[in-house]
Amino acid sequence: MITSRKSINKKLVPLVISFIFGFRMLGLFMIIPVLALQDDIYSNFNPFSLGIALGAYGFTQGILQIPFGIMSDKFGRKRLIYLGLVLFTIGSIVAATAVSMEQLILGRAIQGSGAISGTLLALLADTTGERNRSSAMALVGMFIGIAFLLGMTLGPLITEFYGMKRIFELTASLGIISILLVGAVIDEPKSITKNLELDIELTSIKSLVFDTKLSHLYLSIFMLHLSLMSFFLILPVMLTEDLEHSQQMLPIIYLLLIGGGFLFMLPAMIFYEKRGMQRPLFLASTISFAAIMFLIPYLSSYGLIITAIFIYFSVFNLLEALLPSLASKLSPAGKRGSVLSIFSTSQFFGTFCGGLFGGYFLQNFGTEMLMSILGCLGLLWFLLSLRFQNIDSFVTVVLDVRSKKNKDLLKIISKKDGIEDILFTNNNAIAYVKFSRSKLDKKIFDDLTYLGDFDG
Template identity: 35%
Template sequence: MSASGLSGTEKKVAFSLASVFGLRMMGLFMIMPVFALYGQHLEGFSPLWVGIAIGAYGLTQAVLQIPMGILSDRIGRKPVIMGGLLVFALGSVVAAMADSIYGVVAGRALQGMGAIAAAVLALAADLSRDEQRTKVMAIIGMCIGFSFALSLLVGPVVAQHLGLSGLFAMTAGLALLGIVIVQLLVPNPVTHAPKGDTLAAPARIVQMLKNPQLIRLDAGIFILHLVLTAVFVALPLDLVDAGFAKEEHWMLYFPAFIGAFFLMVPLIIIGVKRKNAKGMFQVALVILLVALGMMAAFSHSLVGLSVAVVLFFTGFNYLEASLPSLIAKFCPVGEKGTAMGVYSTSQFLGAFCGGLIGGGAYQWLGATGVFIAGMILMAIWLILSLGMQNPVLLKSYTLAANVEGTDQAKTMAMELSKLAGVAEAIVVLEEKVAYLKVDEHFDLRQARAVLGSVN
């Protein structure tokens, strides 16, 4: 076993599924920095329809995200993932062949119907041990961030040489490559991970929406991706107006994204050392407010826009990285799958609304109107964050439980709750697992003793 604790199989699972997720996300993201610039030849082109085309995938993703995850529990993860990638490739072909913006919108909506996020994460959970699952998920998360950065580089370069049709054709190829990876490199699971960790339970969704801490985070990811999508309706056109040739936009986006990644590191370090995640969260929101304000104020200044882009990505990177971990900290024990399902749905809905609002605002108010709208939304999020609790640093465990009846499950849960360091404990008879949230005083051996010899 390596120092990381991951077995050879778990490493293979983590990096192969991260590649699949990354290839698919690149296919979605590559259009963002280029469509407003390279789609002007399409019939029906207007800023409003540009925004709808960029964000159309978010609506179908939001609608199908949870149902596709549930379907994967019934017919298997791999069939759902490969079927979703095939639908994504088909949507890419439809968009590539379109000669009107309406055809591109249809293709993008079809791309979104290949909603595989829940199934991919559930498969990763099925193929990893409880104690290593967080590391596997972290690798997949980092790959998603890297795919976004890479799309800012690759999208403008591909569009310059192959045009929009070539870019969409490339996304179809990436989806087909993902199918090959799933088929040849990802092992077949023999068991399902506990549902509470991986998949949304429809009956619990209303409960998640009533949780004041979770609803703040769900509203936050909605606003974050709304603003991101809206900004990329207006920003490319603003850069051209400021004298920055569209063929060279990658020379700003990619270095800015990478530089912003390093700039966010101090926020993470300070938040951990001072145990003040809430404070750093609010600092990131203020950074985004400043960035959007600079975009509005310096719309014709290349220097001003460049600084604004670096600041925007700094705040975005920090929030995008920290929100999922905050969801895990605030969600009730054993409900991570449902909490993440609501969170992901909010994220995709934000992307759709961002395209709609960004395109409409640009058409009627210009780029400055888009950035001011973004500032208003960020200010609302900042106000919402005032009621956010500073999360307690707790670890989550999912342990097998040697339990045979309801009374025994209740007794086990009571005994686990009495152990030192246990903040929350629940034993689920149907899944024969115990979900725990614990602090640094927790002794895993004591918990295993309570749960029986199955661990």
């Protein structure tokens, strides 16, 4: 019976990790579309304090993401996940009882200090085989996407009927449920899986930060989330005051704009990705982003404003899905964990800077100046993106080269066209081989995929 229970638990781990990701992100997303409308319930409420409150969790997430990952290697995944969820729950309770913006900011910062995203992904690596890992990662991504859409619609709904503080109470409850799920399903791995495609390698961080191709993606995810936080400083007010929608209508409006934007961008992404034509898609997205930021303050027609907001969310959804995929594809063999760690940190700091600087410019210079600055940043982003090139479809395979057959195969392929990178680990016993699907000889491709394990 013990073996059977462990077997069942192991199968449930990817689902539980996905739920924990979804619960945490749902709690954070629900607050974004409604906080700008709560000027009557918090003392010292102003655009600047609003921006800090929105972005505070991004700051603590950004600075603690890597330390949590390192500590989980030393003290165990489960302990660090417990710690992160307890901090998340405490932060939610502090925010729920806040009566001033200072207390709310403190609660949001404590929420973000439970920076366990990397630790959860590392646990996923410990508990799933190489061949099942891609589907497990896709499940996590799906839950985060659902959490974003639900958060943007449930937040206004809960606020309208029960008040915004109920969102934080619900978030604390989700944190407690997550703690119970960890206790019921997740066992501490007997050994830490050293998987270079998901782990953080500190010695390679500096070179990866300044890598020309990757640094553009770090900048892009930073800009994307900076714009989101800054935009939501004014969007709720724009919808309720300028466009005269009642707050009861906000859930439907957000559902149509964000859900519709997702459905609108999906065919375009599939079409261009299949043909390896990410460059035109990327450039069209960034120039659309810049144009929308410049134009929105000067649009007077209801239809034009709604169309502009719809296009913004289409671009956001597209880039939110495309950028992590590109970062993964461009990662050197065995460095994906480090690359995605830097990528996530850039995203969180974008969230923080969007709230901080967006709030500052909104308070001191007004909506038009804030949107003009975002437009200028978008234009700069577009100009930098002109260097961006289409990316081939790469696969990384983990090859045990202690066997003669695998060692001979590695010698044959090392100088073949289509081999992008080879990294040796474990005293040259394991090789991470990154190669192009389209350029590699079919027989060698078949041999590699048969003898090796797909990674990530």
